[in-house]
Amino acid sequence: MELHYGIKDLKDIDFMVFLPIVLPVMAVGAILVFLALFDLYRHRKTRENALIWMVVILFVNTLGPILYFVIGRKESKRL
Template sequence: MKLHYGFDDFKGFDWMAILPIVLPILIVGLILILIALIDLYRHRKVRENILLWTIVILFINTVGPILYFTIGRKGGRA
């Protein structure tokens, strides 16, 4: 039973066949991250925990910006 796999196991994999599936997901994730960071920068005077939200947006890919738009935008000072 083989427990460890290396990069040699992917030599026969057809990456061009999977690219049309993965590329739109990566582009949407990148756009979400950019829009969330722009919104956070524009409203930095009224948002709390700017550093925390920046870390969440950048390091929790795709889910981080969604969390920011659903939870983070509510937590602003008037």
């Protein structure tokens, strides 16, 4: 009994079937990253830890921009 898959098994998979599922998720993630970076750039003077937020937005895929919009925007209320 073989419990793992090899390269030969991957060649048999039709990856185009997954494209309609994967593309919208990637597009939403890219839009969230762009909007979060744009907002961070617009308010860079009033944000603390702007560099840290930029790293979080870029490297924590879809969750990074969501965290920025939920947590990161609240810290700039002290104008």
